[in-house]
Amino acid sequence: ETGVTQSPTHLIKTRGQQVTLRCSSQSGHNTVSWYQQALGQGPQFIFQYYREEENGRGNFPPRFSGLQFPNYSSELNVNALELDDSALYLCASSLAAGTAYEQYFGPGTRLTVT
Amino acid sequence: AQTVTQSQPEMSVQEAETVTLSCTYDTSESDYYLFWYKQPPSRQMILVIRQEAYKQQNATENRFSVNFQKAAKSFSLKISDSQLGDAAMYFCAYIGGSQGNLIFGKGTKLSVKP
Numbered sequence: 219e220t221g222v223t224q225s226p227t228h229l230i231k232t233r234g235q236q237v238t239l240r241c242s243s244q245s246g247h248n249t250v251s252w253y254q255q256a257l258g259q260g261p262q263f264i265f266q267y268y269r270e271e272e273n274g275r276g277n278f279p280p281r282f283s284g285l286q287f288p289n290y291s292s293e294l295n296v297n298a299l300e301l302d303d304s305a306l307y308l309c310a311s312s313l314a315a316g317t318a319y320e321q322y323f324g325p326g327t328r329l330t331v332t
Numbered sequence: 333a334q335t336v337t338q339s340q341p342e343m344s345v346q347e348a349e350t351v352t353l354s355c356t357y358d359t360s361e362s363d364y365y366l367f368w369y370k371q372p373p374s375r376q377m378i379l380v381i382r383q384e385a386y387k388q389q390n391a392t393e394n395r396f397s398v399n400f401q402k403a404a405k406s407f408s409l410k411i412s413d414s415q416l417g418d419a420a421m422y423f424c425a426y427i428g429g430s431q432g433n434l435i436f437g438k439g440t441k442l443s444v445k446p
Contacts, residue, residue, distance in 0.1 A: 251433055260336075260423050260436030261377075274432055306375060315432045317365055323377035 222324035239294045243311030250292040255306040268315040334359045338437035345414045353409045355424030364428025368409045372420040419444045
């Protein structure tokens with residue numbers, strides 16, 4: 219069974235640019251959640267996708283957007299990058315949406331904005 | 333709004349000794365789950381232990397156990413026979429009600445001395 223994978227591992231972007239991060243969910247999982255983890259902080263929820271639809275969003279501006287594809291992999295897009303967007307971005311997949319389903323995390327993408 | 337508080341930014345333990353990490357949370361929900369995650373320098377978020385709020389019995393996983401005090405909204409993690417490989421950031425997390433996202437504390441950095 220393949221776990222959650224994320225690409226790329228590291229990324230350096232310039233302020234004002236756009237970035238796309240990718241996540242492949244674990245086999246059989248139809249729900250993907252994205253989290254932002256700033257240095258020295260706990261992860262903060264960005265949004266969740268369930269069966270290709272957004273299923274909840276945290277306190278992030280609209281320039282953070284996402285997609286989920288029919289194979290349940292997902293993308294996180296960030297437009298007009300700001301220095302404060304520098305963080306570790308984690309995705310987690312689960313069998314379904316809802317509190318009872320364990321979330322399995324990928325290794326993260328480290329984004330640096332200069 | 334639900335919150336999770338970890339009041340110990342850093343803890344240290346001697347190898348083979350026992351250490352307890354503290355966590356408090358705030359919620360008005362009656363149905364929820366609590367977790368402890370471990371994040372080593374490799375960044376992968378690993379589930380250590382999970383507690384369902386409706387269960388009075390404290391969860392145990394090998395050397396890891398919790399002390400769940402529902403009325404006090406306290407959820408501490410005890411690591412027995414600490415090993416060098418236990419050194420990592422530990423995050424307490426909550427999920428509950430209608431929300432499908434995890435809410436994390438700020439984490440506790442655990443060092444294990446040989």
